[in-house]
Amino acid sequence: MSRQIKSIRGMHDILPEQTGAWQWFEAQVRETLSSYGYQEIRMPIVEQTDLFARSIGEVTDIVEKEMYTFEDRNGDSLTLRPEGTAGCVRAGVENGLLHNQQQRLWYAGPMFRHERPQKGRYRQFHQIGVEAFGMEGPDIDAELILLTARLWRRLGLRNVRLEINTLGSSEARAAYREHLVDYFKAHAEVLDDDARQRLETNPLRILDSKNPQMRAMIQEAPSLLDHLDASSREHFEQLQCLLRAADVPFTINPRLVRGLDYYCRTVFEWITDALGAQGTVCAGGRYDGLVEQLGGRHTPAAGFAMGIERLLSLLEADGGLPMAPSPHVYLMLAGEGTGSAGVELSEQLRDQFPGLRLQMNCGGGGFKAQMRRADRSGAQLALILGETELAEGRVTVKPLREGQTEQHTVTQEALAHHLAQALDLATAETRPTEND
Ligand code: ATP
Ligand code: MG
DSSP states (O other): OOOOOOOOTTOOOOOHHHHHHHHHHHHHHHHHHHHTTOEEOOOOSEEEHHHHHHHHOTTSHIIIIIOEEEEOTTSOEEEEOSOSHHHHHHHHHHTTOSTTOOEEEEEEEEEEOOOOOBTTBOSEEEEEEEEEESOOSHHHHHHHHHHHHHHHHHHTOOSOEEEEEEOOOHHHHHHHHHHHHHHHHHTGGGOOHHHHHHHHHOGGGGGGOOOGGGHHHHHTSOOGGGGOOHHHHHHHHHHHHHHHHTTOOOEEOTTOOOSSTTOEEEEEEEEOSTTTTOOEEEEEEEOTTHHHHTTSOOOOEEEEEEEHHHHHHHHHHTTOOOOOOOOSEEEEEESTTHHHHHHHHHHHHHHHOTTOOEEEOOSOOOHHHHHHHHHHTTOSEEEEEEHHHHHHTEEEEEEOSTTOOOOEEEEHHHHHHHHHHHHTOOOTTTOOSOOO
């Protein structure tokens, strides 16, 4: 045997036993977003490296140490996207979607960061991202938060709480930065290496540190909320009013700064205590300067991204996830001529009942082996088409689960009626809605 090739560390297969939950989750997200008027956009997974360096910021964890960057055959520097906002803005500018327009967009897909793999932290992970362009007031910030709150209710997700903060205008932040640097310099002995570096390049990020030794010192640091410009303060107050009016509880966390450079004014995170240090399941904020920074006209914008793996493991811990549906029916075929009759019968039933999940036995096998497959498939009913049944134009219906009626043999005409009743199936003509 030749050597087995393994997947890349931190990058995982999503197996059939899990995809049911993923599809269910994605469907809830899609429907919720659609109910607020958001439209899907699909961007490439690879972009020019510059795009991320210019948007996320040169001195951030992502750009400094987490990007998958490589040279392609032309010698261009390309990067697997570590997040979606930059690509979404690039696409919006390039396709003329943003200038003088409002857009409500979302996307879903894999993101890539070279981090230390652990539970809730992977090198390929999946996000749903939502971005709103062309709206500058706190109403859209509130909408983004309300739609996530609605999504949590729909998913049955408890155990998450909302933290919000404001980063103010870039001028206010620059003034605050000086106070902060003074404060950190006065506490230089507590700073770790990372923080000492950040002191020169990006002191606000020190507030975001997860080092427990620095926690007390950070708690006492001056607060940006005391240095806000008037219009950012008003924006933030209005946002709070809107959230209160909608009955969405929140706490203000003045240390919440987010790890990417492009945010201004509102930032927020949905956090859980149930996933250890990987507690942020959804995070975002306003980024009014980014479109211009990436070559477009000034366009106010706000958005967020949620991590699908973290949300699914939270939902799982919280009481289980739906599986992909099993077939309704497993068709067993035994004897001369039943192969082609089976294909014919299956196709006819699928024509008649578009919602029917029918798995036909393929690859032969004796009665016992087929019975085992039928049982393992999870089907409710086995249909048996043997030589006797074939000769009489009949089919045997064998219930596979407890609490069902006895095995019996019906004509092929009666079968359709029986299946419709037993499985509560709608026929092609009368089918009112897609319910599967
Ligand atoms: P963290 O502080 O946990 O590193 P982050 O601030 O880097 O998160 P964002 O860039 O805001 O995360 O991404 C939004 C969401 O994507 C996160 O809240 C999280 O749910 C998810 N996420 C981010 N990085 C990873 C990862 N490496 N593996 C799995 N999910 C991730
Ligand atoms: Mg991170």
